[in-house]
Amino acid sequence: MSLPLGLTIGPAAALxxxxxxxxxxxxxxxxGFSALVVAFAGLVTNPVFLVPVVVLCEIAMTTVQTRGxxxxxxxxxxxxxxLGAAIAMPxxxxxxxxxxxxxxxxxxxxxxxxxxxxxxxxxxxxRTIGKTxxxxxxxxxxxxxxxxxxxxxxxxxxxxxxxxxxxxRATMIAYLTAIDLIALPIMxxxxxxxxxxxxxxxxxxxxxxxxxxxxxxxxxxxxxxSFRRMAIGLLLMLSVLGLLKSVI
Numbered sequence: 001m002s003l004p005l006g007l008t009i010g011p012a013a014a015l016x017x018x019x020x021x022x023x024x025x026x027x028x029x030x031x032g033f034s035a036l037v038v039a040f041a042g043l044v045t046n047p048v049f050l051v052p053v054v055v056l057c058e059i060a061m062t063t064v065q066t067r068g069x070x071x072x073x074x075x076x077x078x079x080x081x082x083l084g085a086a087i088a089m090p091x092x093x094x095x096x097x098x099x100x101x102x103x104x105x106x107x108x109x110x111x112x113x114x115x116x117x118x119x120x121x122x123x124x125x126x127r128t129i130g131k132t133x134x135x136x137x138x139x140x141x142x143x144x145x146x147x148x149x150x151x152x153x154x155x156x157x158x159x160x161x162x163x164x165x166x167x168x169r170a171t172m173i174a175y176l177t178a179i180d181l182i183a184l185p186i187m188x189x190x191x192x193x194x195x196x197x198x199x200x201x202x203x204x205x206x207x208x209x210x211x212x213x214x215x216x217x218x219x220x221x222x223x224x225x226s227f228r229r230m231a232i233g234l235l236l237m238l239s240v241l242g243l244l245k246s247v248i
Contacts, residue, residue: 004203034151047147055183097190141153
């Protein structure tokens with residue numbers, strides 16, 4: 001049986017491991033799944049074709065976590081960020097559908113690298129951010145979500161504020177799911193959702209289920225801050241590898 005995206009056994013197995021690891025990270029920290037998968041996918045195939053797959057995965061994983069996060073979501077922050085993202089995403093997804101493999105990989109890798117470096121600096125906001133600021137972050141996130149890394153600017157923004165780990169995690173999960181629900185029909189209209197999208201999604205469901213369950217258990221017994229640093233380190237490494245592959 002031929003594998004999706006023209007992959008051979010070795011790269012397909014490595015990509016499956018990336019899905020599992022990313023699901024674990026998402027189950028623990030609330031973000032990082034899409035960026036991890038897309039960054040690694042850029043090393044073995046065209047990452048553009050994996051974007052609708054990770055969108056479906058994000059939505060599916062939230063169905064497992066909904067019961068535990070609903071009381072913790074910060075709706076005051078969430079609503080204006082979603083407004084900004086909804087404005088920006090139709091444009092960003094349309095652009096993504098028209099670019100080639102190398103430009104997409106380069107743009108994705110550069111964006112992930114920049115966000116990781118921002119998080120690693122320990123950058124903090126010195127004043128309270130109002131509705132306009134949250135809309136602005138949503139706009140940036142909506143543009144980035146065309147490449148399935150829309151969660152990173154929001155994660156950086158929220159990590160720079162005094163938000164408790166449970167609220168941070170719950171709000172990130174809710175935000176990522178909402179923007180993915182907005183993005184999916186736009187991707188469909190631009191021809192990014194194909195039969196292979198459904199095939200890959202079904203194949204990785206067991207990996208998602210196990211990864212998010214283990215990550216959730218880890219969150220309950222350890223500090224989210226420490227694992228977030230590890231996730232950022234992984235993203236940093238993958239973004240550098242993606243940059244090397246796109247320019248060599």
